[in-house]
Amino acid sequence: MNVLIWFRRDLRVTDHPALAAAAGAPVLPLFIVDPAQWALPERSARQWDFVAETLTELREDLRRLGAPLAVRIGDPVTVLAKLCRLHKVGRILALAPRSAAERAEDRRVADWAREAGIAWEVVAEGEAETVALQAVSGVEPGPIPSARVLRLAEDRCAHRQAGGRGRGLLLLESFLGSRGEGYRDCDGPASGERGCSRLSPHLAWGALSRREVLAAVAARQAERPGGGWGRSLAAFQAALTRRAVEVAPDEDGDPALLAAFAAGETGLPFVDAGMRYLAATGWQTARMRGLLAAVAVQHLGLPEAAAGRVLARLSTDYDPAIHWAQMRRVAEGRIANPLALAEELDPAGSFTRRWLPELAPVPDARLQAPWKWVGAGRLLGRRYPEPVVDPASAARAARDRLRWRMAEEVLEGLDPPRRPGPAAQLRLDL
Ligand SMILES: Cc1cc2nc3c(=O)[nH]c(=O)nc-3n(C[C@H](O)[C@H](O)[C@H](O)COP(=O)(O)OP(=O)(O)OC[C@H]3O[C@@H](n4cnc5c(N)ncnc54)[C@H](O)[C@@H]3O)c2cc1C
Incomplete structure (x- = not known):
């Protein structure tokens, strides 16, 4: 019986128990580009470019094993149904889903497969031998589409990590x-x-x-x-080994504040430098991501979902299973102090100056709070924005909101938001 191996967030041939389970039968390795998923606001061309490079290498690795990767664009159930019909596939194998969206998709596939009389099996991640493969004959590999073909918006990321x-x-x-x-x-x-x-x-x-x-x-x-x-x-x-749990995004927020946050134009220098670095590289350290998320949610009062989508779109490594859990942890965590954190993580100001060249005339002592500089009138509102919030009063308001939320949840008989334990805590300053 011909077997289709559906690759998703498992773009490798090593440690792939689904591939190993198909050994001995003709196999059709497949990656599906679902345009509906790639149209989501948290998806971006930088992410797709990384995936496309990784798929190119995976195709080569699979070809060496005996069965090159096929790539198709479309709704997963429609693509699977067509390929099963054309190539007499009787069994589909995939590694276990990691995110809520993948789990929902799997339920649709399971319903269709049952109706169509196709065996559908989800295999747990784990160690597995890399085996030689026999290809299902007559399968056109198909091109790996470009971001332009997928109609993803242009997305300059000068220092993006290469895939593969x-x-x-x-x-x-x-x-x-x-x-x-x-x-x-x-x-x-x-x-x-x-x-x-x-x-x-x-x-x-x-x-x-x-x-x-x-x-x-x-x-x-x-x-x-x-x-x-x-x-x-x-x-x-x-x-x-940190646990990754997805929290579904749902809300939007103040468009002007959201735009300022996304563009690195909040007037809070360390935060803006961090956002511009993320935009240029597609990556940030965990502690900086924590600060960016905290300032967005706490100081700017943006909904977790809207702020999370901005950060996700800019991250080449966007992984729903990690990202939304981290956003929730930050939203429920301690109130950040961007000025104190800037002093600790960028004491000489070199990182901030590198990403905000417009602050060149500001002396070191006022770099993180240029509104306190005597020359502020010549800079703010012209080459660099006034701060969109006063960090101290925004932090107080965020602390009050968090207290109210905890009190309301206790009154409603729910558990108050759990504070992360010391080991797991994002080290954001009070
Ligand atoms: C608001 C926020 C959003 C985040 N979104 C993402 C995301 O979309 N994708 C992502 O991979 N990471 C995310 N992280 C976690 C972390 O910031 C990144 O994994 C890390 O910065 C990636 O760099 P690295 O590979 O050099 O990590 P390293 O520090 O070298 O860690 C190695 C690996 O461990 C895993 N890891 C690290 N931290 C965590 C964590 N807190 N939870 C689960 N796994 C973790 C990652 O796979 C990472 O590649 C987020 C963190 C925050 C605070």
């Missing part, structure tokens, strides 16, 4: 070989660029499996059990 498993493996090697030693203390926006693993887009799209990265970490731990390496590897392991 090979790139991911190189990052893993350099991280475990040298870059990772100071990982535990690398949460500033400048040090994090080199000191973090930068594996997130590769993990988000499954070009590397979490299991194989954890196995490589364990091997390194055996070589370097203590000291800086020991602490950093333990912290990295904790990040990799």
Whole structure:
């Protein structure tokens, strides 16, 4: 019986139990580009470009094993139905879904498959041997579409990470070989660029499996059990095994504030520098993402969903299963202090100055609060915006809102928002 392997956020041939389960039968490996998913506001061309590069490499890896990847554009059920009919497929295998949207899609596929008399199996992630494949004959691989073909808006990201498993493996090697030693203390926006693993887009799209990265970490731990390496590897392991739960986005917010936040034009220099860095690279450290999300939700009062969509669209590694859980954690967490955090993470101001060249005339002492500078009148509202909120009173208002919300939830008999425990806490300052 011909077997179709449906690739989704598992773009690899190693550690792929669904591929291994199909061994012996003719297989049709498939990736479906669903235009409805790619039209969502949290999706962007930078994400697709990364995926397209990863698919190109996956196609080559699968071709070497014996069955190249087919790529089709369309609604998943329609595409699957057509391919099953054309190529006499009787069984479809896929790895388990990770997000609510994927789980909903799986329910639709299961209903259709039952009606159509096709076996539909979801296989759990895990270790698996890479096996030689026999291709279903007569399948046109089909082009991997460009972002333009998918009608994704133009999206300049000058320093985007390149896709492909090979790139991911190189990052893993350099991280475990040298870059990772100071990982535990690398949460500033400048040090994090080199000191973090930068594996997130590769993990988000499954070009590397979490299991194989954890196995490589364990091997390194055996070589370097203590000291800086020991602490950093333990912290990295904790990040990799953090639970990812999706919280569905639902609301919109004040369009002017949202636009200022998205453009890095809030008038709060460290926040704007962080947003402009994210826009230019598609990546940020966890601590900076926490600050950006916190300022958006707490100080600017933007709904979690609207702020989350802006951050998601700019992130090459957007992963719904991680992203919305983190947004919720930040929204319910401690109130951030962007000025204090700027002082801690960018004490010399070099990161802020690099991404906000218009602040060149502002002296160091006023860099993070240019409205207090005597020359502010020549700069603010002209080359750089006035702050859209006063950080201190916005923080007080956010604290009051959070207290009210907790009180209301207790009155309604619900659990108050859980505060993260010390180990998991985003280190945002009060
Ligand atoms: C508001 C907010 C939104 C976020 N959205 C995303 C997202 O869409 N995609 C994403 O991959 N990460 C997201 N994160 C988590 C984290 O910021 C990134 O994983 C990290 O910055 C990616 O860089 P890295 O690969 O160098 O991470 P490293 O620090 O080297 O960590 C290694 C891997 O561990 C995993 N990881 C790290 N932190 C977390 C976490 N808190 N929860 C679950 N897994 C984690 C990631 O897969 C990451 O690649 C978000 C964090 C916040 C605060």
